[in-house]
Amino acid sequence: MSEYRARDKDRMSVGVVEKKSLTFARPPMEMALENGYTLGPVTLAYETYGKLNPDKSNVILILHALSGDAHAAGYYHEDDAKPGWWETMVGPGKGIDTHKYFVVCSNILGSCSGSTGPGSINPNTAKPFGLDFPVVTIGDMVAAQKALIDHLGIKKILSVVGGSVGGLQALEWCLKFPDMVVSAIPLATTPKHSALSIAFNEVARQAIMVDPHWNKGHYYDGAKPDLGLAVARMIGHITYLSDESMRQKFGRRLQDRNDFSFNFDGDFQVESYLRYQGAKFVERFDANSFLYITKAADYFDITRQYGSGSLVKAFSRARAKFLVVSFTSDWLYPTYQSKAMVKAMKKNGLDISFCEIKADWGHDAFLLASERLTTLIAGFLERVCNETKK
């Protein structure tokens, strides 16, 4: 996902928020991972907005995408220029209304934004893990989030909401802990990564790993593989856009010049945009985290994990009510992948709503301010909230 952090024009916001963290799975009670290894202690960064009601029935868990973090909404201080990544959706009177709901946004295992990941200190060596960090899965990320939810004393989650890699986590929640999830909103996501998605991720990982500064993942006390990570991010940005959005946004327009330069400095606006996005990304993201999280996404396959190869069988575990949303120009997780999920959910008699939103902005559409998406989410949440009171 890219960095659309628009300050809300109406200035409706949760205001100043604080990043919190929880450390658990301290040795010898380490967390068991899907690959057979154990990990501990584990720290997860998280934020909460709104008030938990007395019967703890108004909990919304927001799950972020590849490069996101726990900071979904609000500002860290009064003069903070940049709000959370889903400021347009989360706040008082917004699609996910913090007047009504207690919103938790949890960072993921393997991340570099305050949670345990490859850049954290390995307690056995007192140095950063690097590639000694175990390869974690989406299932492991969700198991860690479950520890956070337990810590907050929450037994049932009214809705798990996430787009892209956040959507993978939302689906995992519904199948791993079916009795805890009342409803789910998987946006622009997929039940398993396609060859196309894996291919893009692999090229991005290769870009990092061929950077001489990568040094097999041990770079934390020297120069970082910034060039590789920037190229990886550039590839990501291409997959988040669409042919149409690139045509509208850049076309063949030149950047700061009237004619070709006849060198490789970058003539086109689209080149300049990608270079800017790449350069900005390395300031805040760890290359190893990028490797681990993309790998987890590539491994994700609920048909394999829960259905012995059958998507219908996988969803037979689910108990949640679903709102599935896809976007017409998303070529990273195209609509047919959402429709395959919807089909399998129908065969299991699940309560499922599905809408394909017409949008030119590619995969990133789920992050952009959209009246349609806002009212869909608000209406769906209100219904499931009312139905739990019956």
Place this chain on the structure above:
Amino acid sequence: MLHFLKKNKDVICTGIELNEEKVAKCIEKGLTVLQGDINEEVLDYPDDAFDYVILSQTLQQIYEPGKLIRAILRIGRKGVVSFPNFSHWNVRLQLLTTGRAPLTKQLPYDWHNTPNIRVISIEDFRRFSRETGFSILREAAINTDHHENSGNIIKLFSNLRATYGVFLIGNDQ
């Protein structure tokens, strides 16, 4: 209609609609609705998944009505089908006197822009049930008033006098 049923009859229901905007409006109101083509969406449900499957003012827009009726009687125990009656006296009179494709409140489109690709009369539907092999369990012929907010049930000469036909159908025993 789904909203009315959910609110007043407290049913558990699902809607199918092709148009994104209409789908979104329904979900905003708190209904369970899937965006998709009715002809394809009905194929995914298991047998007898529903008590009733309602085709409200839809049959006249369906390319393969026989296939769809069989599909809804597979996924539902019973079906409810309604459509505008093409043999209403006003339709007949217009065709007879003007020699042009008729336009009425119930069939308001020109021949070239109508979504109603099938012209069905109440008598046609009865015949269709025998040919396709399903039972008509109950039928009601309705004559709507000018404002179309309500209608009267017609007993006599329904094929001539009714603006709409509503049928409760089931599988042949």
